Amino acid sequence: MALFDQLGKKFSDFSQDVANQSKTLADISKWNQSITKEENKISELYRQLGEQYYHRCRAEGTTPEADTFLFASVDAAMEQIHELKDRIAAAKGHPSCPRCGARPAQNAKFCPFCGSPMNSEVK
Ligand SMILES: [Zn+2]
DSSP: OHHHHHHHHHHHHHHHHHHHHHHHHHHHHHHHHHHHHHHHHHHHHHHHHHHHHHHHHHHHTOOOGGGHHHHHHHHHHHHHHHHHHHHHHHHTTOOOOTTTOOOOSSOOSBOTTTOOBOOTTOO
16 A cells, blocks of 8 residues: 555656646747747847938938948948849839939839939830
């Protein structure tokens, strides 16, 4: 009888340990997911901060010396996007602005870059 009681208690302790370990692993997984979620939030906030910083400096016409390379890299990427969009607009047959040469992506009455009226007859 005592033997069965002991075995029963050991099995019960073992079951409890397994249950506790499972709960701990589930908690750790949940906490790791929460950490990843917070890290992603920080990354997005950093991105917004950087974007605001960039545009504020550009509006002021300044380039902080410590960030010259990053600013130049953003400028180069933006220029590349501008050229590619222009290539796409040309391929779609959109007319170019008679004043600045930009190609508005849509059938605009005025150039969004320089404000000049678009001549709808120019292709
Ligand atoms: Zn223009």
